[in-house]
Amino acid sequence: MIALNLQPALNLTDEVFEQLCRQNPELRLERTAQGELIAMAPAGSETGFRNADLLGQLWQWNRGKNLGFVFDSSAGFALPNGAIRSPDAAWIAKERWQQLTPEQRRRFAPLCPDFVLELKSPTDELAILQAKLQEYVDNGSQLGWLIDPESQRVYVYRPGQLVQVLERPTSLSGDPVLPGFVVDLTLIWK
Template identity: 25%
Template sequence: MILLKTRTPLMTVDDFYDFVNRPENRARSFELVRGEVIEVSRPRRPHGFICGNAARKLANFTFRKKKGYITTNDTGIILEHDPGSVRGADIAYYEDAKNFEGLPEKWGDTVPRLIVEVLSPNDTAQYILEKIGDYFRGGVELVWVIDPDSRRVNAYSRDHGVQTLTEKDTLTGGDVLPGFRCKVADLFVLPEAAKASVKKVKRKRNQ
């Protein structure tokens, strides 16, 4: 969802924090890539819906396991300090705090173990691959890229390469979230459709 690059002197993380919090910038979205500011667009509704579904699945799992926590809404992730790199992830899974008071006040230096990105129409392959590369260099172990158009998930592992999953497949958490399982198809299902599907299964069982 890249829009444009803003030509400014290379920024540190602290410079960037001050920049995004200027009054004229507070309603806009930016990332910092090796010192350069990039403005990014506001996502479409399907994008937000899929993020909500994926975040709910992950958050429910972490609460059951009582380990880690989920962030959403392009929360800043520091990947490099000087020149700075601060990326925004749709969803991220961390294990660095046990209570709300333990969360960093700003972005924090701890890197998430898992990141989920949902593609936007203007995301280029180069932009996504560069972002994944930055995540892995920063220490992220697993990145899931969800494509709303093809309804597929590319699961990128820092150690095991990439796996493409379709709606017929099941997404798993691997070594990062052992025991986590989610049908890819469930990421694209609205509650009313899920309710109708359950009723259909029950009718078949009763026949």
């Protein structure tokens, strides 16, 4: 991951950032609340496999419950603090998504997902991901999971609560934010 401070030479407005993303589709880009441009390295194959498993489980649960919308890591969200972030997986309650205009849905949706998931890859720094999860909660997420396959830990973030650290859990419950969703983590620890 590389963080570039382009100010004052370039002010990364929403429009400029969106243009930059369109012109560089091969890059995974985010913008911090301070206006820094973040370029992230592609995840390794093993991380991609794990992320697909987690996303698939979330998608399957949502397909059955029809309570909201699931997003992969290519979706960006314009958070209330001005950052534009792309979690590895996200979920937004149906009512909140439907309040957005069609134009808002086509761009970086101006809201923070209700649920976010980040899967640490070997190139990620844990402290940076922990700060990112806290940023999501500070901007409205009701539940965040940071999964670290290396240390075999899961960090659970909820508003108004201390971060919960779980050692190699075999599953996680999304209740009450994701009613009835239980993710199986057995493939993550292999």
